[in-house]
Amino acid sequence: MTMPVPLPAVTSVTRQLSRRSVFEALLHRSPISRADLAKVTGLSKQTMSEVIDAFGQQGLVRQVGRTSGNVGRTAVLYELSPEGGHVLGIDLGARRLTVALADIAGRVLAEADEPTDSRGGAWALDQIARLSDRLARDNHTHPSRIRSIVLATPGVVNPKSGAIEMAPNITGLGHLNVVGLLSEKLGNPVIIENDINLALLGEIWHGCAQNVANVAFLALGSGVGLGLYANGQLVRGENGAAGEIGYLPLGGDPLQAESRLQGCLEYQVGATGVLRRYREAGGSEVDSVIQVFERAQVGDPIASQVLDETARLTGLAAAAVIAMVDPQLIVLGGSVGARPDFADQVARVLLQLSPRPVEIRTSTLGRRAGVVGALSVALSRLHDAFFGVSELAAALPLPPPAHRTARQ
Amino acid sequence: MTMPVPLPAVTSVTRQLSRRSVFEALLHRSPISRADLAKVTGLSKQTMSEVIDAFGQQGLVRQVGRTSGNVGRTAVLYELSPEGGHVLGIDLGARRLTVALADIAGRVLAEADEPTDSRGGAWALDQIARLSDRLARDNHTHPSRIRSIVLATPGVVNPKSGAIEMAPNITGLGHLNVVGLLSEKLGNPVIIENDINLALLGEIWHGCAQNVANVAFLALGSGVGLGLYANGQLVRGENGAAGEIGYLPLGGDPLQAESRLQGCLEYQVGATGVLRRYREAGGSEVDSVIQVFERAQVGDPIASQVLDETARLTGLAAAAVIAMVDPQLIVLGGSVGARPDFADQVARVLLQLSPRPVEIRTSTLGRRAGVVGALSVALSRLHDAFFGVSELAAALPLPPPAHRTARQ
DNA sequence: TATTTATTCGGTCTATTGACGAATTAAACT
DNA sequence: AGTTTAATTCGTCAATAGACCGAATAAATA
Incomplete structure (x- = not known):
């Protein structure tokens, strides 16, 4: 039952491409018959039978019943097997x-x-x-x-x-x-x-950012961070440090020691930053940002003002993101960012800041x-x-500026 | 002589892939013999002869002499023809x-x-x-x-x-x-x-940013702008407005009318912004930023201070770029940005700002x-x-969250 | 002569095409 | 109503074409 599935012993590029498109069709349209697969992929019925046979032997597909009610012979329906x-x-x-x-x-x-x-x-x-x-x-x-x-x-x-x-x-x-x-x-x-x-990729796959090619995910929780998705690709940066917007020079003097150490923006809107500002403004004793929200809801003006400032700075960060990468959508996430009340505040700030405001949504997947x-x-x-066809997919590189002219 | 080259009447995917890799080898290693092409591409000599024959008929390649001096039969050398x-x-x-x-x-x-x-x-x-x-x-x-x-x-x-x-x-x-x-x-x-x-793409191809996968090009001239290259791709943004860093909320109150209209950063470091600041600081009559540089060089303290501030703000913008997209390299360009003295100042500012400073170069291609x-x-x-093989190159899309379960 | 280049030939793999049998529904006829 | 016939669809078989490779062979040269 749990025979390990062998990696496909693929011979030619052509067959691999055929297998690939059959797999893709199965992924998006199962259950589906061989005849329909042939129509969808443009391959011949013959080729389709060969590929499906191979998939069946590898445990990649399984039968899930037959068609009925239509004129003509019934067709066997296939879907991807969990054994795959x-x-x-x-x-x-x-x-x-x-x-x-x-x-x-x-x-x-x-x-x-x-x-x-x-x-x-x-x-x-x-x-x-x-x-x-x-x-x-x-x-x-x-x-x-x-x-x-x-x-x-x-x-x-x-x-x-x-x-x-x-x-x-x-x-x-x-x-x-x-x-x-x-x-x-x-x-x-x-x-x-x-x-x-x-x-971010989760929200793109199953969450609130499906079918969007340019998205930013602004996470505000204990820290602050950003995920960037541009041209349908994750932007990681040279060292994987893209999106470290805690270091954005916003919300204070970026030359200050604390700013240099933990990041200028982080120092203000990170959880410890929010708590510090609340304490320094004379707020009562709290030990989590959630509690500051609770205080604000019961009418604590200091808490409200601290959170307003937090939203303002987050809005500035969002404006910076918009100016720099022009996303179609910004998703707010994290324990603070995903709060609808906070997101509304950020959206209001952004409306005053940005020449073309961008849609803002809160994470629908939350902690998941x-x-x-x-x-x-x-x-x-x-x-x-x-x-995969990654070896084929690479873009044709342009020639280097200096041409070799040596004869051999 | 100037017969239009017909688009290749290609039959199969396989052949197109072979043609592609032969073309790529010709692009980077010409002049080259058929035998060497076969070695480089991994194709057989037989296939190579067929492809080169086809290329020759289409005017894509031409002969450029033969090898000599080696043991064995001489080989015909080929290169891409300008007729192509x-x-x-x-x-x-x-x-x-x-x-x-x-x-x-x-x-x-x-x-x-x-x-x-x-x-x-x-x-x-x-x-x-x-x-x-x-x-x-x-x-x-x-x-x-x-x-x-x-x-x-x-x-x-x-x-x-x-x-x-x-x-x-x-x-x-x-x-x-x-x-x-x-x-x-x-x-x-x-x-x-x-x-x-x-x-930016020019500097990547023939300029100072060759063989770099993550670069930013910061242009400062009459206006300010940014080009972003991440994962070996240009980042355009949803509306082509990526890199409009004139709207970064740096260097002033972003809610001010002028900031909202022409952009907060642009209002300060754009040419008119620099001249305005010089004028407002009591500087003498000038009508170009170049003249402000000249004044600074002959010891005008107001000009120096205005340019210092310009470099400081440019450094802040560069720090924002680093925090957000983590490039390996920032290229400074534009009539102001490409000046080595100015770039040095920006680099010095950045050294104080950023936890991991990024290499800064000035554009080598300049106006070209x-x-x-x-x-x-x-x-x-x-x-x-x-x-092109773009239709093959597309990444396999993931299945949508909700699966169709309808039978047909 | 030894070595390298280039061509020819045969074999294999893959995909397509057209023909065909099987299975099913719809229609027509007794 | 029950049976036969037609139409339609699914899937397989056999033949063919395109493309690749490897081996054998011819050609050219140090």
Whole structure:
């Protein structure tokens, strides 16, 4: 039942392209008959039968009944089989660890979460392995059949090495070779990506930013960060540090020591910044931004003013994003940013700032955004492993300025 | 001699891919023999002979002698023939019009420029047609054999419609259907792109930003603007307005009327802004930023202070760029930005601002950057028209969240 | 003579086309 | 009403064309 699916022993580029388009059609139109697949893909019925036979032998597709009621012979309907492969998405937050399992067709099979092991570091990695294993076994999937794993983590993830570079607020994570350790523990290669970037991809896949080619995800919670999606691609930056808008020179003197250290904007609108401003303005004793919101709601003028300023600065950051990358949509997320009342305030600020205001939405996936985004990347990578044509897809590079003229 | 080259009557995907890789090898390694081409591309000698024969019949390649001095039979050497096609790059500046001609191999054949017709609008378009025609004929190329034309223009170019949307400082250009009119006048489809974006691509192709995947081009001249290149792609934004950093909320009150109208940063560091600040600080009579630089050089403290402030604000803008998109390199361009003394000042400001300072260079192509970038885009488009595989290259889209379950 | 280049020939893989049998519904006829 | 016939659709078989490679062979040269 759980025979490992062999990687397709593909011979020619042509057949790989055929397989790819059949797979894509199955992904978006199943259940579907071979005849309809042939029409949709433009391939011949003959080729279609060959490809579907091969898919069946690899466990990629399965029959799901027949057509009926139409004139003519009935057709066998096919869909992608869960046997084809599974993917795992993991969101390692400072407070909460979430894991989700999906099959090759993108059907989310299960999701589980726990408080993150507060000892951090290696303990958290062990916890990930335990939770992932449990999730796989509960869904009758042997862990070894999970073919693609993506981990969402706070901090700056170097896109080349996969190292976590800026110390995240999970103890001792920066000093571990997370990719290596987790890959070993889980028995499969693991990809790491910044949690905000993955939350953005989550909203694009299953959330409030579907079918949009240019989006920004502005996360405001304990810290502030940005995810950028331009031309249908994630913008990571040279060192994976794109979107570190805590360092935007807004809301204070950027040359000040605190600004240089933790970032000028972060110093004002990060959770500790908000609490500090509330305290300095004479507010009563609180220890979370949520409590400041509660105070404001019961009429505390200091709390209101502190939050107004927070919204104003967030609006300035959004205006900077609009000026720089011209998104079609800005999604507000994070424990503070996703609050509708706060988002409304930011939108009002933006209306006064920007020559062409951009649509603002709040995250619809909330805390699940990261894990959903991790699933989407894991799924994309699985698809590419089976049906990728990346070596063909590269754009034709232009010739360098100096031409070799040597004869040989 | 000037038989129009027919578009390749390609049959199969496989052959198109072979043609593509042979073309790419010719682009980067000519002159080269068929045997070497076979080694480089991994294709068989047999296939190579077929492809080269086809290229020869289409006028895409030509022989350029034989090898000699080696043991064994001599080999015929081939290179791309200029007969294969020509491209035109045009930079329509407010002051100066530049046109350049290149062949399919990217060899720049000629370049010409004139002061832009000050009457603007339709007159400028006529001037473009005249200059382009002259350039083509002077190089023994019939204008109809130019297969790809790209125009660099100030203003926001809508990436979908090609319309020029923000009124540029060329009279009456915003109200014309520039794509339609120019395409008709030149007898070939014309692509329009923002001049700063093209200057950036120029520096990437032939200038100071070669082989860099993440670059920003910060242009400071009469206005201020930014070109963004991330993941090896130009970032245009949803409306082509990415990089309109004149609207960054830096250097003043962003709610002020002037800031909202022409942009907060632009109001300070644009040419009129610099001159206004110099005037308001009690500076003597000047009518160009260059003159302010000259005053500063001869010891005018007001001029120095105004320029310091300009560099400081430019540095803040650069810091914002770094925080948001994490480039590997920032290129400073424009009549003000490209000045080495100014760039040094900006770099010094940045050193105090940014946690990880980014390399700063000044434009090496200067005024030619725009036209070179236009050539590079025109060339890319020509190559794609012949050898593009964009329909194959698209990433496999993920399935939508809701699955159809209807039987048919 | 040894080596390298280029061509020819045969074999394999893949996709398409057209013909055909199988399965089903709709229509027509006794 | 029950049966036969026609129409339609699905899927397979066989033939053919395009494209690739490898081996053998001819040609040219240090």
